[in-house]
Amino acid sequence: MKPKTVGRINGGQSTGNPNECTGLMAQSIILTLDGEKLVGDVKPGDRIVTRDSGMAVLRKVHQCRIQAAAVHIAAGSLGHTRPDRDVTLPAGQMVLIRDWRAEALFGTPQALVPAERLVDGEFVRFEDAVWMTLCTLEFDRPHILYVDGIEVAGHVAAEATSAAA
Secondary structure (H helix, E strand, C coil), X not given: CCHHHCCECCCCCECCCHHHCCCEECCCEEEECCEEEEXXXXXXXXXXXXXXXXXXXXXXXXXXXXXXXXXXXCCCCCCCCCCXXXXXXXXXXXXXXXXXXXXXXXXXXXXXXEHHHHCCCCCEXXXXXXXXEXXXXXXXCCCEEEECCEXXXXXXXXXXXXXXC
């Protein structure tokens, strides 16, 4: 990649820092102990259902609108009813896969991979510069969250990382 094109998609305008291009779409549905909610509606203190610990308390929510590369995942393309509806994620959002794909692509029963690594061109498609309202949900430690019927990684609050150091 040439230095003049870093942070750009197909040589176009810069779309921001790639490290900022993760998060969950505000209109996605997340599982909480109070039921399903839109990601854009969750607040600090909400109890979020997680794969790894059962429940985690949400510490912070950051919301931003960005233009970034995205991955569109068709309903049912990652297994029986997974996801349960069409989903668009930032290309860098980490997704947990626990089926034949993990074994075939990564040689392990499960893998946490960026959504862009799942692109097959038909059911999981790459989309150039898409405007998205993203919510970054922060916790005390990493968690796997249930969002739109797939399992995705949450983020660790900055204070938790500095306290652990």
